[in-house]
Amino acid sequence: MATILGGITTSHIPAVGNAIQKELYDDPYWKPFFDGYPKVHEWIREHKPDYCINIYNDHGLGFFLDRMPTFAIGCANEYRNEDEGWGLPALDPFPGAPELSWHIAESMVADHFDLTTCQELAVDHGFVVPMQLFWPGAPHHPDMPKTVPISANTVQHPIPTLARALDFGKALGRALRSFPEDAKIVILGTGGLSHQLDGERAGFINKEFDQYCLENIVSNPEELTKISRMELVEKAGAQGTEFLMWMMMRGALGDDVTEITRNYHIPISNTAAGTLLLECAA
């Protein structure tokens, strides 16, 4: 049976993709952000996951408002990156793992989580930037794992509750641990932390709330399920609702986790950037 090695979270800001392309790793603006990743690289080098579950939120590339799935899973051989409207060069396709995707779909729907399955899914910065951060040169990194994208809706309310996101993760964990292959799996939770792009409150960042979330997601994620969705909008900003991806990731890891590394930096673009690596007990 498969093993879950751990989970890694990161913000997935589009500007990061641009900074990577220009190799701004030592630029004074970017260095405090990129300094959060060498420990992640070391851990990945040591553990070499075979599969990566990339939990992200689409921002208007893979999905539009005509059909907006609350939870969707890619079930394809590969995932294309495409122009999101800014004319940036698209990366080469990322290799999928349809056998694992369909196993997750079977297990989770049986477990009452009714996912939308996608045989074609264009992936945007929410999916791609974390891959580039964790596997430099992605998708051409020599240890590139096969990937299953899972997307949750944070474009349009109603969005899932924090409790539902955590429970989703628990069901995902059960699905992964029952995958009949001796494989190592890592789970990504991408997006966040606090930020707001729209309205007169644009530019809002909330360090105190982010720190509260970072503390609790490690040792006491159930505490965070008390936060209502509107409270999340109020305290994390309108786009800070992406924290739901972190909750989904966390649910899959189980109770016994060890924090390997953490980084937090304000601002990158309009966002409080957070990175966290949690390892599951062997």
Next chain:
Amino acid sequence: MHDMPGYDYHIDIPGTTIFDGKMAMKGYALNKMCYGFNKAENREAFKADEEGWMEKYGLTEAQKEAIRKRDVLGLIAEGGNIYYLAKFAGIFGLSVQDVGGLQTGKTTEEFKAYLASQA
């Protein structure tokens, strides 16, 4: 559609529009046009004939006027969602800090300083 008591979706957060079903219906044509800007040929078509392109998508007069004025707050009031509007802003090479400044009455530099002040 009326607000439904018992759900947590209508608290008032100043300076924040909750993009819910009502806003999604109001802004559908506008957002659909902006979603189309993912493709370079649609961005070029818009630049070549803004009025014709807005007509093709059936934008309301209020939406058209907000597009003409590059009025981001106006576009949000007319149902625009920031993720799709970002693709519209991209046509003019605007960053999210530029768009933040436009919405808050700040220059881009002032907006960046405001972000950094929250560290």
